[in-house]
Amino acid sequence: xxxPKESAASLxxxxxxxxxxxxxxxxxxxxxxxxxxxxxxxxxxxxxxGKGEIVGLVGESGSGKxxxxxxxxxxxxxxxxxxxxxxxxxxxxxxxxxxxxxxxxQMIPQxxxxxxxxxxxxxQLLTEAYDISGTAPAARKPTxxxxxxxxxxHEHANKYPxxxxxxxxxxxxxxxxxAMGPDFIVADxxxxxxxxxAVATIVNLLMRLRTDLGLxxxxxxxDLQVVAYLADVIAVMYLGKIVEIGRAEDIIDSPKHPYTRSxxxxxxxxxxxxxxxxxxxxxxxxxxxxPSGCRFHPRCSFxxxxxxxxxPLRTECGKNHETACHFxxxxxxxxxxxxxxxxxxxxxx
Amino acid sequence: xxxxxILSVEALTTNYRADGMSLRGIKDISFDLKRGEILGIVGESGSGKxxxxxxxxxxLPENAQIESGQIEFSGLDLTIASPKEMRRLRGDKIAMVFxxxxxxxxxxxxxxxxxxxxxxxHNSGSRKEYQNLxxxxxxxxxxxxxGQRLRQYPxxxxxxxxxxxxIAIxxxxxxxxxIADEPTSALDVSLQGQIIGxxxxxxxxxxxxxxxxxxxxxxxxxxxxxxLVMYAGESMELAxxxxxxxxxxxxxxxxxxxxxxxxxxxxKPLPTIPGRVPSAHETIVGCAFAGRCPQTRxxxxxxxxxxxxxxxxxxxxxxxxxxxxxxxDTEAEKPAAAx
Numbered sequence: 309x310x311x312p313k314e315s316a317a318s319l320x321x322x323x324x325x326x327x328x329x330x331x332x333x334x335x336x337x338x339x340x341x342x343x344x345x346x347x348x349x350x351x352x353x354x355x356x357x358g359k360g361e362i363v364g365l366v367g368e369s370g371s372g373k374x375x376x377x378x379x380x381x382x383x384x385x386x387x388x389x390x391x392x393x394x395x396x397x398x399x400x401x402x403x404x405x406x407x408x409x410x411x412x413x414q415m416i417p418q419x420x421x422x423x424x425x426x427x428x429x430x431x432q433l434l435t436e437a438y439d440i441s442g443t444a445p446a447a448r449k450p451t452x453x454x455x456x457x458x459x460x461x462h463e464h465a466n467k468y469p470x471x472x473x474x475x476x477x478x479x480x481x482x483x484x485x486x487a488m489g490p491d492f493i494v495a496d497x498x499x500x501x502x503x504x505x506a507v508a509t510i511v512n513l514l515m516r517l518r519t520d521l522g523l524x525x526x527x528x529x530x531d532l533q534v535v536a537y538l539a540d541v542i543a544v545m546y547l548g549k550i551v552e553i554g555r556a557e558d559i560i561d562s563p564k565h566p567y568t569r570s571x572x573x574x575x576x577x578x579x580x581x582x583x584x585x586x587x588x589x590x591x592x593x594x595x596x597x598x599p600s601g602c603r604f605h606p607r608c609s610f611x612x613x614x615x616x617x618x619x620p621l622r623t624e625c626g627k628n629h630e631t632a633c634h635f636x637x638x639x640x641x642x643x644x645x646x647x648x649x650x651x652x653x654x655x656x657x
Numbered sequence: 658x659x660x661x662x663i664l665s666v667e668a669l670t671t672n673y674r675a676d677g678m679s680l681r682g683i684k685d686i687s688f689d690l691k692r693g694e695i696l697g698i699v700g701e702s703g704s705g706k707x708x709x710x711x712x713x714x715x716x717l718p719e720n721a722q723i724e725s726g727q728i729e730f731s732g733l734d735l736t737i738a739s740p741k742e743m744r745r746l747r748g749d750k751i752a753m754v755f756x757x758x759x760x761x762x763x764x765x766x767x768x769x770x771x772x773x774x775x776x777x778x779h780n781s782g783s784r785k786e787y788q789n790l791x792x793x794x795x796x797x798x799x800x801x802x803x804g805q806r807l808r809q810y811p812x813x814x815x816x817x818x819x820x821x822x823x824i825a826i827x828x829x830x831x832x833x834x835x836i837a838d839e840p841t842s843a844l845d846v847s848l849q850g851q852i853i854g855x856x857x858x859x860x861x862x863x864x865x866x867x868x869x870x871x872x873x874x875x876x877x878x879x880x881x882x883x884x885l886v887m888y889a890g891e892s893m894e895l896a897x898x899x900x901x902x903x904x905x906x907x908x909x910x911x912x913x914x915x916x917x918x919x920x921x922x923x924x925k926p927l928p929t930i931p932g933r934v935p936s937a938h939e940t941i942v943g944c945a946f947a948g949r950c951p952q953t954r955x956x957x958x959x960x961x962x963x964x965x966x967x968x969x970x971x972x973x974x975x976x977x978x979x980x981x982x983x984x985x986d987t988e989a990e991k992p993a994a995a996x
Contacts, residue, residue: 368845369816474702503701503872508916508927515926530845533875537918537927560920571846587854588847591817 318356325353325389327379349375351548362525364539370592371545373528377494414485418496421477424469431465437487454483475506496528536560544568547603554629564631566608662689669726680937683890695867697881705890706870715743749779752827756839758819762811769807794825817848836868853880889945896970906972909946
């Protein structure tokens with residue numbers, strides 16, 4: 309398993325990736341949006357996913373999580389940086405090569421029910437990818453096998469999406485992603501909108517598929533409880549940047565960035581005084597006009613003048629643990645170490 | 658705080674017609690809500706929690722009806738109130754906040770217009786006066802720059818802001834009861850805390866009683882004084898919010914808590930609740946949870962358990978039944994017909 313520093317055995321490596329929106333629109337709609345600036349949805353992000361590893365990407369809506377996931381799959385043009393999958397550069401690949409590579413990288417889309425065509429039966433939905441890619445009949449997995457991989461009975465094959473429950477629709481989406489036999493899956497909010505009991509079954513399914521098929525995942529979610537259970541590595545995004553990345557237990561037990569601390573404090577079980585200090589005030593600022601310096605400074609209770617002017621770089625703050633905050637060690641020193649984390653568990657050096 | 662309940666729901670049962678059949682809605686729901694109290698209602702989808710809120714505000718869809726039971730609100734039985742009386746109560750004494758603020762706000766009217774309209778529907782005063790009231794309320798829900806906000810349309814506001822506007826409109830007329838149906842489900846975790854804090858704050862300042870409906874036990878436990886757990890239209894457990902997390906009594910509540918992803922279980926599969934919620938078409942003879950319950954016995958699928966008091970809580974489970982229960986009994990199973 310690799311943290312941000314080790315990358316030798318990585319399946320996916322993202323270096324300094326940027327995705328910008330708005331330039332094309334500015335040219336086309338100049339009469340209307342005269343001063344429309346560039347939206348830097350993803351701004352210089354680096355991370356890696358090792359073989360069989362689960363990386364959790366967390367952040368509030370508008371932080372660029374989904375954009376990053378889609379850019380990794382080559383679904384958005386890249387403004388800068390590179391995406392290396394199994395050693396080859398996805399962003400500079402010919403259309404044909406990318407099509408072939410795409411079989412190894414799949415996506416479980418955000419809104420499972422809405423992403424399934426209402427006019428296709430489940431078996432049609434599951435064979436669609438084979439038809440598009442022109443897979444030979446012998447190489448296709450039978451529908452019943454795909455269904456049983458996601459623990460659905462054969463009787464669902466002839467159903468239409470409206471006949472499925474939320475959890476079942478989610479399973480069909482997962483089966484669709486599995487059809488091409490991928491190595492890597494971007495799962496965008498795989499548990500959002502499900503009942504607690506259904507969340508547990510989907511999470512168990514994702515874990516089992518990883519063991520059985522050796523899959524790697526990038527799990528995009530705002531559910532910290534899910535990510536704390538599921539992920540090996542957690543990356544925290546805020547306004548297009550990764551503000552903290554590290555092994556899941558380090559992020560959860562000893563978060564360094566004030567934003568990560570705030571997010572974790574929004575899960576219950578923290579002391580009231582602590583909670584007040586880290587309660588997130590206001591909302592994510594407009595990404596078109598991000599704050600100067602550290603993008604989190606307007607909402608940070610520890611912000612100093614330096615934070616307004618200078619952008620913090622990602623620095624090492626522990627083994628395989630990086631954060632982008634000028635004052636992370638000072639903040640940690642001010643806080644009683646026993647209170648600064650969820651459980652007052654002893655920290656391993 | 659007085660001890661007189663502001664809202665008292667007694668054995669409330671609803672049904673609805675579909676496919677020419679009468680189907681089960683909520684069954685035999687009872688609870689009291691005192692002034693300034695927050696009651697959280699938790700349940701999975703299809704448990705009837707929204708039906709309960711619509712029944713209280715008498716906004717059930719046309720094919721649904723209240724079959725029996727009483728809803729006493731400030732001394733008035735809402736089950737027999739006329740539509741005219743209900744119209745007067747809604748907005749004024751009973752206010753509602755819904756899950757999706759974008760579809761509950763009128764897209765073509767400014768925030769200010771919608772707030773003033775709410776005031777004008779129940780009062781006679783000058784527009785100027787109302788605009789000041791509206792601006793004041795926006796400021797109280799944490800929206801700055803109120804003059805400009807009042808002139809904006811819903812689409813110009815962010816999701817969290819819209820939900821604040823919904824709460825501001827609901828609180829404008831200082832209602833005695835606020836029903837919030839999944840008020841934070843569409844929001845980010847950081848905003849959930851803010852909105853819940855806001856609701857709790859108004860309870861302190863205005864003495865508003867609040868009914869919060871959510872599928873998220875975490876949200877409920879941080880906000881509510883009491884929690885009612887619903888399953889398949891029935892009340893399973895009613896208990897103090899802290900107590901229900903620490904010592905859940907009903908096996909269903911225990912399952913709900915145990916299936917929440919817990920990092921201490923990393924590497925091990927999460928516990929799940931086998932089976933599924935019985936559909937409205939199925940007739941439930943015994944306990945609604947019997948088919949999925951890890952502690953089920955013969956009596957569970959044969960006889961409907963009472964909503965009996967255990968300490969300060971109430972539980973609908975045979976384990977805790979004063980006569981046939983096996984709470985303190987470690988021997989072999991008692992015969993089903995003990996009573």
